[in-house]
Amino acid sequence: MTRTFRRFPLVLAGPSGTGKTTLARALVEQTPGYCFSVSATTRAPRQDEKDGVDYIFVDRPRFAAMIAAGELVEWAEVHGQMYGTPISALEGPGARGEQVVLDIDVQGARQIRDTIDHALLVFVLPPSVSELMSRLTGRGTENGRAMARRLRTAMDELVALPDFDYVVVNDDLERCLGEIRSIVQAESRRTARAETLEDDAEAMRAEIGRILQNEYATIID
Numbered sequence: 001m002t003r004t005f006r007r008f009p010l011v012l013a014g015p016s017g018t019g020k021t022t023l024a025r026a027l028v029e030q031t032p033g034y035c036f037s038v039s040a041t042t043r044a045p046r047q048d049e050k051d052g053v054d055y056i057f058v059d060r061p062r063f064a065a066m067i068a069a070g071e072l073v074e075w076a077e078v079h080g081q082m083y084g085t086p087i088s089a090l091e092g093p094g095a096r097g098e099q100v101v102l103d104i105d106v107q108g109a110r111q112i113r114d115t116i117d118h119a120l121l122v123f124v125l126p127p128s129v130s131e132l133m134s135r136l137t138g139r140g141t142e143n144g145r146a147m148a149r150r151l152r153t154a155m156d157e158l159v160a161l162p163d164f165d166y167v168v169v170n171d172d173l174e175r176c177l178g179e180i181r182s183i184v185q186a187e188s189r190r191t192a193r194a195e196t197l198e199d200d201a202e203a204m205r206a207e208i209g210r211i212l213q214n215e216y217a218t219i220i221d
């Protein structure tokens, strides 16, 4: 008897500086069968970022064309730049049975909730506000104005926490990765995600019925 469970995208979202990109990357690198959803963005590549690997880097007209062509499953403006998830980033890997991991902002996660009802949404919290600020400063790209903008966005994003399925605190990378894997594992065994559940149960009932009739007919009431 084969039981198939419907694959679902795993969305990691939370304020900038929570370390969700590091988490998402480590999760994909360390876990067989997991793959990363590569987003499209209008922002310029940072040092060491590769086109097609970290992001698909596009200009604004191309991004607008992707929206118009219905190529993006969600998109949002984050800190003045456009970011979006291509449908192709979910469909191909999903069909191959891979666990797709999305690293997106909270607005995007909410859109995913509305369009892909079987998606699994995990909110990533920083261990503390001071840790969040030091992670943002540590990037070396934050001036005072940019820091204030990111903190204000974080304040707004925290309101959405109850809309998520799970929350993890990213205080220790390995522990947090373990928690996320456990969440995915448990979620993949939800009865609602089992495609053949009713057939399986029916087949088992029929088999038990046959055994009862053939082997126990004389001794049951």
Ligand code: 5GP
Residues within 6 Å of the ligand: 014, 015, 016, 039, 040, 043, 074, 075, 076, 078, 083, 084, 085, 103, 104, 105, 106, 107, 108, 109
């Ligand atoms: P960064 O520019 O630092 O790589 O990302 C800025 C923010 O955009 C992060 O919170 C990141 O998770 C988010 N982001 C990256 N890709 C996407 C996407 O496809 N859609 C949405 N909505 N947000 C994204």
